[in-house]
Amino acid sequence: MDFTLSADLQDIQTTIRSFMLDVVEPRAHEIEDTNRIPPELTRQAAELGLFGLSIPEEYGGTGLSTLGRCAAYEGLGHGHMGFGGMVSAHASIGTSGLVRLGTEEQKRRFLPGMAAGDIIAGFAITEPTSGSDAANIRTRATRHGDDYVLNGTKHYISNAPIAGLLTVIAITSPEKGTRGMSAFLVPMDTPGVRVGRIDEKMGQKGSLSSEVIFEDAAIPAGNLLGPLDLGYREALGILTNGRVGIAARSTGAMQRLLDLCIQHAKAREQFGRPIAEFQAVQFMLAEMEVDIQTSRLLWQKVAWMVDQGQDVRRMASVAKYHATEALSRVADKAVQVAGGMGYMKEYPIERFYRDQRLLRIYEGTSEIQKVIIARDLLA
Ligand SMILES: Cc1cc2nc3c(=O)[nH]c(=O)nc-3n(C[C@H](O)[C@H](O)[C@H](O)COP(=O)(O)OP(=O)(O)OC[C@H]3O[C@@H](n4cnc5c(N)ncnc54)[C@H](O)[C@@H]3O)c2cc1C
Incomplete structure (x- = not known):
């Protein structure tokens, strides 16, 4: 057994910690006061590769292992937690479904933009009536021709107000119970998708979360992520x-x-x-x-x-x-x-x-x- 991180991973961790302490931290009061992350910090984070932490190199990401990614997250943890929350909602749950389950075409379409920080991502399962009981979601995706039509409301969705893409979990086959759940890649500019109330939170300023409302939002069948009826x-x-x-x-x-x-x-x-x-x-x-x-x-x-x-x-x-x-x-x-x-x-x-x-x-x-x-x- 060897408990030391490799020199490369230590370097990555130190670089990210320094970025958080020397670049983000001096702007912390501004983030607290405005509840907004200055765009130049987001740009610098993108240049450092923070938005591509979970993305393979062939799609423009860092290609880090889970150990490497987590070493980076420990570095991120040293600084403003709202900033860290925004980055990790994107790099973690916002990205991992696409990396794990996406087709080659889906990965080529979205991952390079996500790695560059041009498309901010998020993940949406929680609804007003189903939090811990996530198996009980009501958002429906119904097949109509070449599309799935989404109806329902998600809430508390991190990054939704700034996101370009959400991985959304919806019910596709209600008769199958929890097995009838599927994941969809939903571009936020899809007609019928809108951001609802933005949450006013106790902390993590700058990391915005909100409701996301789907009203007859037609998502191309090609945006189904993983198999139909992927399951809970x-x-x-x-x-x-x-x-x-x-x-x-x-x-x-x-x-x-x-x-x-x-x-x-x-x-x-x-x-x-x-x-x-x-x-x-x-x-x-x-x-x-x-x-x-x-x-x-x-x-x-x-x-x-x-x-x-x-x-x-x-x-x-x-x-x-x-x-x-x-x-x-x-x-x-x-x-x-x-x-x-x-x-x-x-x-x-x-x-x-x-x-x-x-x-x-x-x-x-x-x-x-x-x-x-x-x-x-x-x-
Ligand atoms: C700022 C913020 C950002 C978030 N970002 C996202 C996001 O990006 N995407 C997303 O999908 N969701 C997101 N969430 C939702 C989050 O995952 C849920 O809030 C969380 O799962 C809890 O659900 P709930 O708030 O409905 O609480 P509830 O489920 O109502 O829980 C209330 C209490 O009951 C307890 N409880 C419930 N069931 C049980 C049980 N079976 N046994 C024991 N205790 C139980 C809970 O532990 C808790 O203490 C976010 C939430 C917040 C506050």
């Missing part, structure tokens, strides 16, 4: 690899918070000495380190398993559950170590504290991860 398990398979990425991003965010806390604890003096000398503070730092190390080991193991072609349904949930819960613990301790400063908007810890909360909810809540793990254990 396969459709949700698109989310499985995303969960490993979330674990890696969480690890990066925890590392940043610990770095900030160490700096602060050494510099801040109370009772005539640095607060780092108080054991109560040291213990918080030590507990943060334990959460970081265990989360890093988990994402690395699961990413490696994906690259070996192993079934990771249970382990991806283990990694996502552990790392996102760990991040909440770490963010809470970071506020405590920083004291009043940790509660102030001028200091990044306050932002991480709000932003991280989402990671225990989307791509399957912590409870749903435990349901998946327990079901697999008992199967």
